[in-house]
Amino acid sequence: MITEALEPHQPLLSVRDIDKSYGGLRAIDGVSLDIKRGEIVALVGDNGAGKSTLIKMICGALRPDGGEILLRGAPVSFGSPKDATDSGIETVHQSLGLVETLNVPENVFLGREKTFRVFGLFNQLDLPKMRAETRRLLEKFRISVPTLNEPVFRLSGGQRQTIAISRLLLSEPDVIIMDEPMAALGVDEGRQVMDLVVNLRDQGIAVLMISHNLEHVFQIADRIAVLKNGRLVGVVATAETSREAVVAMITLGAA
Amino acid sequence: MSTTTADVRAEDGKSIGSADRRFRLEGLGLTLVIVALGIIFTLINPRFASVDNFLNILTQASTYIIVAMGMTFVIAKAGIDLSVGSTLAVVTCVFFGFIDDGMPWALALFIMFALGAALGAVNGLMVAFLAVPALIATLGTMVAYRGAALLHSSGKLYHGLPPEIVWLGQGRLFGIPVPVIMAAIFVAFCWWLFNRTRFGLHCRSVGGNREAARLAGVPVSRIEVLVYTFMGVCVTIGGLIWMARIDGTQATLGTAMEIHVIAATIIGGTSLFGGRGTIYGSLAGAILLTMLNNALVIAGVEFFWQLVAIGVIVVIAVTVNNVRENRIVWLDTLRTRRNQKSRRARGA
Ligand SMILES: Nc1ncnc2c1ncn2[C@@H]1O[C@H](COP(=O)(O)OP(=O)(O)OP(=O)(O)O)[C@@H](O)[C@H]1O
Ligand SMILES: [Mg+2]
Numbered sequence: 001m002i003t004e005a006l007e008p009h010q011p012l013l014s015v016r017d018i019d020k021s022y023g024g025l026r027a028i029d030g031v032s033l034d035i036k037r038g039e040i041v042a043l044v045g046d047n048g049a050g051k052s053t054l055i056k057m058i059c060g061a062l063r064p065d066g067g068e069i070l071l072r073g074a075p076v077s078f079g080s081p082k083d084a085t086d087s088g089i090e091t092v093h094q095s096l097g098l099v100e101t102l103n104v105p106e107n108v109f110l111g112r113e114k115t116f117r118v119f120g121l122f123n124q125l126d127l128p129k130m131r132a133e134t135r136r137l138l139e140k141f142r143i144s145v146p147t148l149n150e151p152v153f154r155l156s157g158g159q160r161q162t163i164a165i166s167r168l169l170l171s172e173p174d175v176i177i178m179d180e181p182m183a184a185l186g187v188d189e190g191r192q193v194m195d196l197v198v199n200l201r202d203q204g205i206a207v208l209m210i211s212h213n214l215e216h217v218f219q220i221a222d223r224i225a226v227l228k229n230g231r232l233v234g235v236v237a238t239a240e241t242s243r244e245a246v247v248a249m250i251t252l253g254a255a
Numbered sequence: 256m257s258t259t260t261a262d263v264r265a266e267d268g269k270s271i272g273s274a275d276r277r278f279r280l281e282g283l284g285l286t287l288v289i290v291a292l293g294i295i296f297t298l299i300n301p302r303f304a305s306v307d308n309f310l311n312i313l314t315q316a317s318t319y320i321i322v323a324m325g326m327t328f329v330i331a332k333a334g335i336d337l338s339v340g341s342t343l344a345v346v347t348c349v350f351f352g353f354i355d356d357g358m359p360w361a362l363a364l365f366i367m368f369a370l371g372a373a374l375g376a377v378n379g380l381m382v383a384f385l386a387v388p389a390l391i392a393t394l395g396t397m398v399a400y401r402g403a404a405l406l407h408s409s410g411k412l413y414h415g416l417p418p419e420i421v422w423l424g425q426g427r428l429f430g431i432p433v434p435v436i437m438a439a440i441f442v443a444f445c446w447w448l449f450n451r452t453r454f455g456l457h458c459r460s461v462g463g464n465r466e467a468a469r470l471a472g473v474p475v476s477r478i479e480v481l482v483y484t485f486m487g488v489c490v491t492i493g494g495l496i497w498m499a500r501i502d503g504t505q506a507t508l509g510t511a512m513e514i515h516v517i518a519a520t521i522i523g524g525t526s527l528f529g530g531r532g533t534i535y536g537s538l539a540g541a542i543l544l545t546m547l548n549n550a551l552v553i554a555g556v557e558f559f560w561q562l563v564a565i566g567v568i569v570v571i572a573v574t575v576n577n578v579r580e581n582r583i584v585w586l587d588t589l590r591t592r593r594n595q596k597s598r599r600a601r602g603a
Contacts, residue, residue, distance in 0.1 A: 061470055082472035093470055101463035101530030102456075104272075110460055111472030113453050124451050131272070138271050148272040151531070167471075 010073060012037050012206045013058070013089075013175050018067030020053055027053040029230040030067070035175070040197065040207040041235075042217040045227035045250055051210045052094055054227070055177050058208070059091040060084035071175075082111060090168045094179035094210070097164030100153035104145060105130040107152055108137065108167055137166040141192045157184040165193060168200075176200060178209045182216055194220055214243055228253040285523065285539040289546065296550045303553065310432055314500070316545035317434035318493040322512070323519040323537040324445040325489030328455070330520055332482050333462035333529025334389040338378060340512030341400035342487060343494040346371045347504035348404045350495075351413035360417045368491050374400060375487020379480035397513070404506040414503040424499025434496045441492065446534040458482050463530030511562065518565055519544050522572040526580070544568070 011034035020028040028050045035041050043051050056062040058069060060078030068075050071087055078084045084091070098107045109130045115123040131148060138145055143162045145155065152160055161184040168176055178197075182190040198220055201207055211217050217224060218238060226233040226249040233249045248254065297304040322339055329336050346367050353363035374396070381392040426433040449455040457478045460468040469475045498504040521527060522543060523536025544565070551561050577583050 080472070080474075081470050082474075085472055091470070093467075097467060097470070099460045099463035099467045099471075099530065101526075102460055106456060106460070110456070110468065113456065115453065123453060124447070125453065125456065127451070135271050145271050 011035055011070075012072060013208075014070045015054075015058065016068040016070065018054070018057060018069065019065045020050075020057060020062065021065055026230050028057070028064075031227070031230075031232045032067075033225055033232065033235065035206045035208055037174075037206055038201055038204045039222040040201050040209060040220055042221035042224045042238075043208060043210045043227065044212070044214070044217060044224060044246065045233075049227040050230040051227055052179055053230075055091065055179055055208065055210065056093075058084070059089055059177055061091075061093075085111070085171070085173075088171075088174040089177065090171065090173040090175070091177040092164050092168060092179060092181055094183075097167070098152050098160055101151045103151055104138075104148040104155075104163055105134040107163055108134045108170070112170065133170075134166070137169055138162065140169070140196070141166065141189065143189055143192070158186060158189055161185055162189065162193075165196075173205065175206045175208070178207070180210055180212070182211065182213060190216070214246060217246075218243060226250055285536060285543065289539060289543050292543070292546060292550075296546070296553075300550075300553055303550065308549070310435065312542070312545050312549050313435045313438070314432045315549065316541050317432075317438040318497045318500075319512075319515055319519060319545060320438045320538055320541040321441050321493040321496070322489050322516045323523075323541045324441060324534065325486035326516050326520045327445070327523070327525050327532045327534055327537045328449065328458050328482050329389075329486050330517070330525050330527060331449075331462045331529060331532035332458045332479065333465070334382060334479070334482065335393060335517065335527075336375075336378060336389070336483065336486050337393040337513045338374070338396040338400055339486070339490050339516055340509030341397045341404065342371060342374045342490045343497070343509035343512060344404035344504070344506050345374060345400050345407070346491050347494045347498040347508060348408045348413065348506055351416075351498070351504055352407060354416065355413070360420055364420075364495075367495070368488065371487040371491030371494070372484050373487070375490070376480055376484040378486070379483030382483065383476040383479035401506070408506040410506070412503065412505050413498075416499060416502050420495075420499050421502055422499075424496055424502070434500060437492070437496060441489075442534065442538050449532065449534050454478070454481065459530055459532070461529075514565060514569070515544060516541075518569045518572065521569060521576065524576065526576065527573065540572075 014032070014034040016032050017030050018028060018032070019026070019030060031050075031054060033041070033054075043054070045051050053062065057064045060081045060083050063077075063079075069078075070076070071089070076087060078087070081091070099110065102110065105127070114126040114129050114133070116126050118124045134148060141162050143159060145159050145163070147154070152163065155163070161181070165178070165181055168178075176197075181193055181197075185193060194216060197207055197209065201220075201222075209217075209221070221238050223235055223237050224241065224246055225235045226246065228250065231253075233253050236246070236249075293304070302308065322343075326336060326339070349370055350363050350367040353366065354360060378389070378393050378396055381387045382389050385392075387395075423433055423437070428436055449458075457468070457473050460471070460473055461475050461478050465475060494509070497508070519540035520532070520537045521540070523533055523538070523540035525532035525536060547564065547568070548561055551564065556564075578586065581587060
């Protein structure tokens, strides 16, 4: 086990023959995928291909019907998203990331609040600390967020997206999963996020990123995994493929 | 803010958090309404403005205030609890039953609180694990608990509490009625719990967006059970004060209480749609309603008209909230039309 873990080319995260059905619909059908340290794998496919379903199983939001998920070579079974975060997998979800009625720091720290003890008995939220750290995180993106104390439904879609992404940086994760992270962002802001993702990869973090934007995918991904109708069409190295080939895989389902 | 930030936009005064208001005057409007009503009532009847009447109103309000605290958590969690009045009847009748059987009051009190928490937890378990909508689950327990109270008491009018318990309802400390002191301490505690603890934040997050809260790692089902359990405890404290104040109880005690408490919470500005609430607002709402009741009683208005008044007030409060949160579509359409017209007029 330990020698295995030290092997350099062993994948950090692997999914083996995983399945998920919604009623009669097979949303994911026998998918296997490996992600190594320090690599960005892009997950692409048409609408309804099963991308979000696949990552929800990896991050503990859904339980697979069958198959295995291995983290650092050991099988894991997450009962809740918190289990996955505790094991070092951080996720940004598609459009479901935030609680619109909470303010910015409350959203960023939701589920892992900073607290201190009062009277040696009760835990109280450390609002100043959460606020200061939120500001520090957001400064990385150079996006103006004029109010932190207002409910986030008052913010623009891109500002909200940035807040959701900044949650990734709270802990020191080994795996980062992002469902359409650049979808709501402007050119400049999207650039910031891509730089961040590349930066994280260079620090040795494994990144799984869903995107419909092939331009972005070809700019930063090391490998591209294509899903169609719940099945994995293939995984190709970005350097060894062309955009036409990937488009053909997405639409025709042929490698 | 750091002075080394390279952000150009910082110079536009648009950088992070720069537009935050330091002091938020939430609930100011409601406070003004209370003061204005107080002045009006005093002009009509000078007796209203006495210190005694003021303390009397707060004492009357104490049970509603305490139960409205629990309701603020429940509604902020996007739930509702219709069973509060029935729960109050059950716990007070059971307590009295034990006292009549000669049980030491401290033990009876302990059982009363355990029972209150358990009755609340039943609501929470149904909502969290059977996915029964809160409205239906607590409508069911509202009727069932009332039935249980009637069964247990078989129509009896209980009377005669130990002096220690009566003191909780009728005693005074430094000239201030004990119920008022208890309510004040409890409100302070609830403000802290709601705004400064994980539990409060998690309630608000589940109410705001259940799925997002779950994905963020909030133990959603546990919070749901806990919040209704807390509601049960609030009702028990409220019931304790009420029965001590009148030194008695009966199975019909607390009838129509849910509408008063929900009204107080909504008037205070807690959103029925969940996610947001204010402790101060619920306190002010409960005081406002009791003041109105008090004034109506002084004016000799019948109880049934008071119910009509409460109903009207609830609808008005929700409407005001909807206007504030821009939920009324036709109003928005009207506003847009007016803007278009004035623009055309300017263009002409
Ligand atoms: N909760 C659900 N219940 C039933 N069916 C679902 C559910 N979630 C997804 N599906 C179905 O599973 C399939 C895969 O959905 P999924 O959300 O994984 O697609 P996706 O690849 O993320 O698409 P998109 O690019 O539009 O986000 C779709 O056909 C969808 O209708
Ligand atoms: Mg999706």
